[in-house]
Amino acid sequence: MQALMCHAFGPISGLRLEQAPDPVPAAGQVRVRVRACSLNFPDALIVQGLYQVKPALPFSPGAEFAGVVEALGEGVQQVSVGDPVVAFAGHGGLAERCVVDAARLLPLPPGMDFAQGAAFLLTYGTALHALRTIAGLRAGQTLLVLGAAGGVGLAAVEVGKALGARVLAAASSAERLELARHHGADAGIDYATQDLRRRVLELSDGRGADVVLDPVGGSYAESALRATAWRGSYLVVGFAAGEIPRLPLNLLLLQERRLLGVYWGEALQRDPAAHLRDVEQLVQWFAQGRLRPPITERVGLDGALGALQRMAARQLMGKVVVELGAQEVGAQEPGPG
Ligand SMILES: NC(=O)c1ccc[n+]([C@@H]2O[C@H](COP(=O)([O-])OP(=O)(O)OC[C@H]3O[C@@H](n4cnc5c(N)ncnc54)[C@H](OP(=O)(O)O)[C@@H]3O)[C@@H](O)[C@H]2O)c1
CATH class of the missing domain: 3.40.50.720 (NAD(P)-binding Rossmann-like Domain)
Structure with a gap:
């Protein structure tokens, strides 16, 4: 698969777009075919080693994304292959495939396309x-x-x-x-x-x-x-x-x-029930048109490095969404942001 990889903590320019092996889900994990990943400031910090969480190297940045469940690890029952989902994984979303704990997935809310789903949680x-x-x-x-x-x-x-x-x-x-x-x-x-x-x-x-x-x-x-x-x-x-x-x-x-x-x-891990209540409220507000994910720009995986650099340089507004993959998977078409 194609992935934007971080091999050493340092400048954002050190990220490399390259072929990486498809990740295999362990017990309790799910492999998601990533369709859209939004950029957040922590993505720019994490690759520089400036964030409170430091993943094992090498890794792909990309904290939140939306996509389609592609494979299940042992014991996973919350989702099925083919389900459209949104995920807060912390990192890994700037790749065509990402493995994430099943607990970090939610169904793609009704009426939301993948880009909006990636720019929500x-x-x-x-x-x-x-x-x-x-x-x-x-x-x-x-x-x-x-x-x-x-x-x-x-x-x-x-x-x-x-x-x-x-x-x-x-x-x-x-x-x-x-x-x-x-x-x-x-x-x-x-x-x-x-x-x-x-x-x-x-x-x-x-x-x-x-x-x-x-x-x-x-x-x-x-x-x-x-x-x-x-x-x-x-x-x-x-x-x-x-x-x-x-x-x-x-x-x-x-x-x-x-x-x-x-x-x-940290709070969502300490109190998952409160997190789910918040998500329910947010999904309801989205359905009522009161929340409108502010997608200002869409780029491909080859544009992610430049967008992260612009984010760190105070040059972006709203949310930039990196769109991956074609129409062969997934039940929904990306719509206007
Ligand atoms: N505590 C939490 O739970 C939590 C959760 C998510 C994010 N965060 C943090 O919240 C912050 C914002 O994240 P975000 O994803 O919203 O970022 P963002 O979209 O890039 O927005 C950051 C804003 O900060 C302002 N800014 C001022 N000086 C800046 C500089 N030197 N470089 C870049 N931006 C600058 C910019 O607005 P102006 O130009 O208008 O000033 C920019 O729009 C980050 O520090 C992130 O780590 C914390």
Whole structure:
């Protein structure tokens, strides 16, 4: 099979598109013919050895994907050969075939094509887990989303709206803010040119944001924490800016703010039942048209390396989906994103 392989942790340019042996599912595992794999920032980190998880070498990146079950390991009963599925595997999706634990598969939700299925679980799952379970976001509250035109950011905009919040989107250009507005944001803040804290206060009658979701970190974090309301919550989701911020704790004391960590990939393993409840909610919102996976670009496996480089260089918006394979397998046709 063709696979984008990482043979040594290092620059993304070190990835190689090459022939690799078809993987064989062990007991409890399933082999999936991958039809679409979306890119997430952790894919760029994991190949550089900068992610908290370091797979055994060599491996293919690609944390989440959709495809068709092709072979079953011993004891697998949850799925059958030919089933269309979505998977959060952590890595392995940028290959024509991937072996994954059966527990990490879900049926491809009704009405979803493979590209949408590949761009669903990780970002929307993270957003709902962060906003509902960790922060307890309520209808009528003000949510500030940083990096609001990125994968997690746009998912947080849509999930925030679905939970009934007023959503302020912050991003680094007018074009990015337009995309966030298209996905439901009520107002936008260009933090490349505007004072983030001042704009949030202006847009919230001086109260600040009840909940801040931050997948970016870096220099915006302190301004965003200062823009958090009395007893508001600041969600630490990621550090796409590359710098892990150090925040003065007096900013918590002075406004009884809460600083909350979010680690979706770990939480779903510790509490699979809660994860399934979240997925049910997300699938329902998708069916109602309230979630629209923001697929901005589709490439083949030969375009994945370049797209990962552009992701790491802050040049992408929304979700890039890598499409693999032809129409010979699978019950569904890819549709428009
Ligand atoms: N904690 C969890 O459970 C969890 C789950 C999923 C992802 N994450 C983390 O969340 C973060 C975002 O992931 P994602 O997949 O949404 O990424 P993404 O689609 O690439 O979005 C990241 C956003 O960060 C902003 N950014 C600011 N400085 C950047 C820089 N130097 N390089 C790249 N982007 C920069 C960009 O928006 P602007 O240009 O508008 O600033 C970009 O849209 C990552 O750190 C990821 O590891 C955490």
